[in-house]
Structure formats: structure tokens, C-alpha cells
Amino acid sequence: MLIVKKFGGSSVADAERIRRVAGIIADAYSEGHDLIVVLSAQGDTTDDLIEKAAELNASPSRREMDVLLSTGEQASVALMSMALEKIGLPVVSLTGRQAGIHTNSDYGAARIERVDAERIRSELDRRRIVLVAGFQGINRFDDITTLGRGGSDTTAVALAAALHADICQIYTDVEGVYTADPRKIEGARKLEEITYDEMLELASLGAQVLHNRSVQMAKRYGVELEVCSSFVRKPGTIVKEVTKMEKIKISGVAKDTNTARIAVMGLRDEPGIAFRVFRVLSNSKIIVDIILQSIGRGGTKDISFTVARSDADAAVKVLAAQQSSLGFSELDVSETVAKVSIVGAGMMSASGVATTMFEALYDAKVNINMISTSEIKISVLVDEADADRAVAAIHRKFFDD
């Protein structure tokens, strides 16, 4: 099999951890697999470099920031190579450029445009383990770029797609994808399998296991992912297009406290008013999540929506500036809310999932502020203080009963 493995910064933070990961790689190699291993920068390296830069320039150019940051992953692959050489394995380290990762020129948040896998193929032909510096590539000006958040995951998936790998294994400090946060919810279970779409919904809900960007790319190119642990050697969670039929109806419960609710009250009840409200927000690049519109009464209506908490002030500011043209009476903001969601591909075909969820919330005396549903997700907005209780109640209802 051709396997792509990706290890994050905490998995290679020091010599001991590097040796542990080298052991995982050695075992896979001795089983006869072809291996491409993508690494992030060690532990706090990236933060340290950012700090060094900040001492010199509060807003350095993104091009130079990428030149600086890309050294972190380069050092990681060299060090891992040495650890593998030490145990007698044939290995070669490659920078993003050498691995053929070609990107656009959006420094700091570049997108991969193509992978020229010639070099990797020839190294694999020589039976070498190929280590690739994650998070980085090169643009058409021959300059170094970095891929931004989740960049190393993206590198791994892109290489798996380009080389038609059998599986892309993302190693993390958790054992897989869980039905809820296992540090908080007793009885949270590791999933054997999950679909791309479910994974996308969970990631957007703050289950920081995989970045959406890499899952989207995996879905587009049909790359089978496995989320597994760098510390415990057992099967993780497989992410793929279709999972087994006997899967449980919902995959997980998650909470997201990075949310704020804004209510625009006393709007005229006339066509186009919602359009005008949200155009103001999108012109300011503010992304809106749940939207709820009240039924008009006495010629006016209210529109409520949620945004990321960091965008709440900006949203209020741009709306307030348009108060007379939009014609509303009042703005109300609450930053003490949380979104609690259940995700599952089998949800819509199974009747009563929403009812069961609402019943759990009722049993737990949690008040629901807003409700939003999609094909594979039901989200409710609750007071932040109720959020953990809500997650626990829902999880108990679905997974313990």
C-alpha cells in the first residue's frame, strides 16, 4: 500500500517524541508499505518565529513571513530523517518545493494549484521513506509560500490525491473522532467511521481534529482519511464517502462557544429587507451562521442571526451606521450564547431525531433560543451557561439509551 502519514507539531515537539514517531514509521515500513510522511514544525517553533518577527516589525510582509515560517517544517523533516537513519532506514527529506507543491501567490494562505510528484515518485521507487515539510509550497515566481491554518493536513491530502495513496493517516493527540468531547462527556465513544460531510460539520462546530479545508479536499479527490493517535497504537476513525449501513444515526454532539447572537428589531415588514440587512454584513466580510426571522406582526418584524464572537462588534457597528436606511428600531447583542449541534448522515432518514434532541434539552431544563437544521445537522442556540449541560443531556439520550 502507499500510505501518507501526517504528524502535527506536538507529535514532533522533542527528541523523545520524534523517536516515538520514527517507531510508528519504521513499523509501517517493515510491513512493506510505501510511505510519504508529512510533518509540521516542532511544538512552539512557529510561535517563537512569529515572536521574533514581531520584535522587528508589527506588520511584516506576508512574503517574508512565509520565508521565515517555512524553516520550521524544514527543520522537522531533517530531524526526523536523522532519527530514521539512526535505526537504519532509507529516508530522504524534501521541502514543499522539492515535493512539487505548487501554489498560488496568496502568501500566508496559499492554495495548492498542482502537485508535481516526479521527485517523490523517484524516491519511492528507490524504496525510500519520503519526508515532506508540510504547510509550504512554491509559487510561479519561485518564491516560498505557506498554506495557512491546517496547512500540513492539506499538504498530506494533496499528496495522497496526487499519488493515489491508499489512505492518508492524520496523527493527532486524540485517538479518533468521538461522539462528543471525551474530556468532558462521560461515555463519549470513538467512531469507527464517519462521512466527509459529517466530519465537515463537526469540524465547523469546533471539534478541532481535522481542518475543513483538508476534509473538503479529501472529499473532492476521494482520499480516504484516518484520524489516529501518535501516542496510542490502535485503529482510529476512518473518514470516507459512504460508511457502513449499520452505523448509528448520529455521529456526534458538539458545542461551539465562539458565537454571538445579534437581533435587528422593528424592521419594516416588506420584501427585500433581509437582503438589505445581510448585504451590509457581507460587504464588510462578516460571515453569518444561523439566521432566524420572526413572523411579521403589526407591520414590523425582527431578524436574528449569529456571527463569530470576534465579528460581533463590527457587525453592530456597520448595522448601526445604516440604521436610518435599513429602518430598524433597535439592535440587541448577546455574547453569552453557545451553539450545540448534533451531526449525522443518517439523521434525516430517521424520523424523530430532532424530537429526541429537543426532549433531551427539555429534560435538562435548557431553553432553546434559535434552531437551525441542515441535511445532516441540527443546531440550537442556548445560553452559554447551559451549553455543557445540553451536550451531556443530548449525548446521554442518543448514546446511552
Add this chain to the structure above:
Amino acid sequence: MLIVKKFGGSSVADAERIRRVAGIIADAYSEGHDLIVVLSAQGDTTDDLIEKAAELNASPSRREMDVLLSTGEQASVALMSMALEKIGLPVVSLTGRQAGIHTNSDYGAARIERVDAERIRSELDRRRIVLVAGFQGINRFDDITTLGRGGSDTTAVALAAALHADICQIYTDVEGVYTADPRKIEGARKLEEITYDEMLELASLGAQVLHNRSVQMAKRYGVELEVCSSFVRKPGTIVKEVTKMEKIKISGVAKDTNTARIAVMGLRDEPGIAFRVFRVLSNSKIIVDIILQSIGRGGTKDISFTVARSDADAAVKVLAAQQSSLGFSELDVSETVAKVSIVGAGMMSASGVATTMFEALYDAKVNINMISTSEIKISVLVDEADADRAVAAIHRKFFDD
């Protein structure tokens, strides 16, 4: 003018020093010069990386070591770029590869084979200050190489040669080249000018200002060098082919304590014996410096020579192993010796330089063990305990009288 400037690791060790160097660069740019600036890794970065590697593998492959170490200079140029951007200057940082430094594949000690200066030229045409990561290049396999000791100086000289720079300025923590070590010899003077050959002799004598390799390259391509200070803004010492006629007869006095004397005694006084002794040493890659052979007496003779102190044990071992075939009676080793030398292109044409030197040593009651002369140098071997006194006496004789 097109100027290449090179700053070493201690000149860019922290944010404050980087800002100081940025100021030097900014001044030169504002005078209208085209600038290429070569940087080393910050302060202890290289040592820290070597230590990290040693934790994982006592003898890592040199290829991977180069991947690791080259990150240090890459970080330096990015940080310096940010400091220059901060003060509003147009700047671009380049890795060794991007700067077109092509080397052979001798990882860890690669030699520059050619410079493809296209990218640098186009950046200079845009009036940008071009920062180049020193010490590194790329080989024909598209892999990163490093140039070994003095590598950043070599990068600077190679770029100056390829781009026909008007001058290559090497910034150090001293103000230039002195007639003797200014920290030890009172009255040591900074030289205005010195020839390549004199500089080569001084460097080989342990005046660690410029590496021989970069001086040799400068001589070959006629690159005018200036050794100057990162800390004090005044003219340094110019190194070029021919210096002014009115120059003083000798350029400097230096001592080298990294030396050991070995005497092979009681050799048969017959043709070919010296050849056989030194073939044994050269077969073992031991480099011999001064050689002295006694006049034969009673059918036997003695041969004495000096080697680097680190080679003394090996030299004794290989000679002892051949005792019967070489036919000597005894080996004597002294590691408490030092070489004291005077260097000067005007030396041989001026009579009495050697006499003056020996007189100074006689006045200082320093015994001379061996004497060696070349076109521009006279070296004597003395007891290590006498070395500083010898240097001071010689310097006083030539420079104070």
C-alpha cells in the same frame, strides 16, 4: 556602485543588532548604491541545531544536516527583510537556491560551481535591496547543500564576482586587519590595505578575520574586499592585488598555537629517506607545515616537522608503525610549541627583515627552535610559553621604532 555586504552571525544575533545592521544597509541604499547583502545564521542558531541533531543521531547523514542547518540563514534573511521593510525600504530575501548558488554535491563542505544571477539581477533592476542566505546552495539533484566553514564569506565573494560588484564588504566584530592581535599587543595598528597573499598568510596563521577560501576566491576573480566593523562606522581594511607603494614593509605579526613539533631521529643518511617519511604522513592525510632536516652526521640524520596539534597523535602512530621500514631510532613530540610569523609583501625586497626579527627575539630572550621562510612570510617555532612575548617584541621592533 554595486556593493555586496556580508554580516556574520554575531552581527544579527538579536533584534537590536539586526536593527543596527539595517541602519548600515539603509545608509548605503540612500547613497544610491545597488546592494546585495549576505547573512549568516543568528548567533548560536547553528550550534543549537547541531545539538538537536546530536540528540537524535550521533552521525546523521550530511545531506540531512544541510537541510537542517540551512534553515538558520533562511530565517536570518527573512528577519532582516522585516527590519528593512519597517523603515520603508524595498527588499527581497532569497535562499541560496533562489540566488542561483549552484554547488557540487559534497554536502557540508560543498564548493560553488556557478552562480546563476538572473533572479538577483532582476531584483536589483527593481531597485530592491537583495538579501541572500549565506553558506548554502543547491546541487544538480536539486538538493540543499552547505558550504562549510567560512561559507557565508564565500557566498559573498562568489556573488561579487558573478555580478562584477565594485566591492565586497565583510563586516566583522573587529575594525579591520591589524598588525597584531589588538586585544593583546599594545600599539597594534589597523592596516589601510593589504594584498590577497598577505591576507592568506595571516589567515593561515590564525588571524580569524577572513577565511582563506573566500580570500582565494577573491584573488582569483579580482574581487576587492573590505574588512570592516558592524559596530564602528569607519573605513576598514581593503584587501586587493596590489597595495600602495609607500606601504610599510611588513603587514603583521601573528602567532599560531595549534601546532606540534615531531622529530624523527637517527634516520639513515641516504637518498629518498625524506620522501619515505612524508609519504607515510600524506597517505594518512596528515598535513605538514614547517620541515627542517639536520645535516647528516655519522651516517644518520634527523627530520623535524610541525603538524596541527590535533594530528600529532596520528602522525606519531603511523610513523611508529613503520619504524623498522623507515629505520629511525627515536620519535620525539612536543605539543608546547607555537609558531610566530611576520607577513609582508615588501619583505623580501627589503634586506634585513629576518635579521630585525631575530634581533627582536634575541632581545626578548626567546629561543628559536625552527625557522621557515616564504616569499612573504618568516615563521619561527618557539616554546608556547614564549609566544606572546615574542609577538610583542617583534611588533615593537617593527612598528614602534
